Amino acid sequence: MPLSSPIHPGQVVWTGENPGILLKEDPDGPFSAIALFFRIYLSPKGRGTVLLLLDSPEEQRTFPDGCNVLLHDNKELAEYLLETFILKLPAFAALPACESLSLIPMEECRSEGDPRVRYSEIIKAHSLEIELVWDGLGTPTALELPAELTGGKENELYTLLIESTNPSIHINGQRLSGSPVERVQAGIKTTTAFLYFSETWIRPA
Amino acid sequence: MIILGDPQNAQGFPDARNLCITTNSELTQYLVQDFVSRFPSFRSQPALEAMTWLEAESHLSDGDMKTSWTETMTASGCEAKMHWAHLGEPFAVEVTPKDCATGIHDMYSVFLEARSASICLNGESLSGNVCERVFFGREMSTAFLAVSETWVLPSAT
Numbered sequence: 001m002p003l004s005s006p007i008h009p010g011q012v013v014w015t016g017e018n019p020g021i022l023l024k025e026d027p028d029g030p031f032s033a034i035a036l037f038f039r040i041y042l043s044p045k046g047r048g049t050v051l052l053l054l055d056s057p058e059e060q061r062t063f064p065d066g067c068n069v070l071l072h073d074n075k076e077l078a079e080y081l082l083e084t085f086i087l088k089l090p091a092f093a094a095l096p097a098c099e100s101l102s103l104i105p106m107e108e109c110r111s112e113g114d115p116r117v118r119y120s121e122i123i124k125a126h127s128l129e130i131e132l133v134w135d136g137l138g139t140p141t142a143l144e145l146p147a148e149l150t151g152g153k154e155n156e157l158y159t160l161l162i163e164s165t166n167p168s169i170h171i172n173g174q175r176l177s178g179s180p181v182e183r184v185q186a187g188i189k190t191t192t193a194f195l196y197f198s199e200t201w202i203r204p205a
Numbered sequence: 206m207i208i209l210g211d212p213q214n215a216q217g218f219p220d221a222r223n224l225c226i227t228t229n230s231e232l233t234q235y236l237v238q239d240f241v242s243r244f245p246s247f248r249s250q251p252a253l254e255a256m257t258w259l260e261a262e263s264h265l266s267d268g269d270m271k272t273s274w275t276e277t278m279t280a281s282g283c284e285a286k287m288h289w290a291h292l293g294e295p296f297a298v299e300v301t302p303k304d305c306a307t308g309i310h311d312m313y314s315v316f317l318e319a320r321s322a323s324i325c326l327n328g329e330s331l332s333g334n335v336c337e338r339v340f341f342g343r344e345m346s347t348a349f350l351a352v353s354e355t356w357v358l359p360s361a362t
Binding site: 005006007008010012015016041042046047142144158160197198199200202 | 269270271295296297298299300301304311313315317341342343352353354355357
């Protein structure tokens with residue numbers, strides 16, 4: 001939907017990368033593991049890297065008993081994303097794990113691979129070494145969504161979606177159980193494992 | 206990183222300050238052929254074909270995008286630095302082929318105007334200042350950050 005002027009009249013809220021993996025052990029049950037990663041270039045709280053990782057989304061298990069954590073290299077940004085973005089997504093808002101998150105500073109983060117085939121993010125924090133893997137990657141699709149078609153329903157979205165049919169989450173070498181399931185986003189049938197690159201959220205004018 | 210310090214001069218580095226530092230030559234050839242060589246500011250610049258290609262040894266991004274940002278790349282015998290300062294408010298653009306620099310793509314991006322900027326090669330600043338231009342109907346300087354940029358080839362229908 002081209003604008004009347006190429007310059008969008010709205011305010012850029014944040015822009016960056018936002019890949020995720022949501023797994024289920026039973027397709028009809030709740031999510032058994034969740035990873036939502038942010039590499040933010042620009043936001044009201046600056047730039048930074050944040051990972052929401054829930055190894056037991058239905059339980060209030062704080063670290064180190066459980067691994068329901070918010071890893072970050074910018075605490076203010078992590079808190080901002082949690083409050084203004086993550087908890088406004090219906091899939092996350094009601095999760096018990098989100099009520100007992102442990103915020104832990106990140107020591108290292110790097111991406112590897114090729115988003116045409118297999119891509120990964122490797123994160124080290126405290127005693128944790130985490131690898132997120134998106135394999136079986138599909139064709140990239142550019143999305144331009146009005147606020148009403150987004151999870152939070154507040155802001156417009158530009159993003160580049162690459163779905164993954166074979167993702168995995170590894171904590172200290174151990175793969176979490178579960179598989180991605182089908183989901184529909186803005187009429188597009190896709191999976192609960194995705195790379196989102198060039199993601200920009202815009203508050204409408 | 207492509208630097209044409211002598212854009213009218215059909216010579217490469219170090220005879221002229223025309224060079225490209227890259228971590229992926231195949232990607233860079235694609236970008237030069239399908240994008241950069243179509244941009245009005247680069248089109249017909251003799252230096253673009255003559256620039257020296259160097260394999261990157263390191264790459265560093267530094268800054269906060271609120272006040273300033275710096276990209277530094279090194280290669281054998283060369284350190285190149287691009288610095289943007291006095292940054293403006295970010296704004297999103299959505300450009301159709303009619304207004305797009307290549308003339309054939311849709312393009313989505315977030316731009317930040319820089320009121321001042323510099324380019325350094327081996328510690329020496331290239332001469333010149335940013336100037337004003339009309340950018341999508343708005344007065345804007347010729348120095349800018351563009352992030353989260355996606356180029357889309359429209360469907361034929």
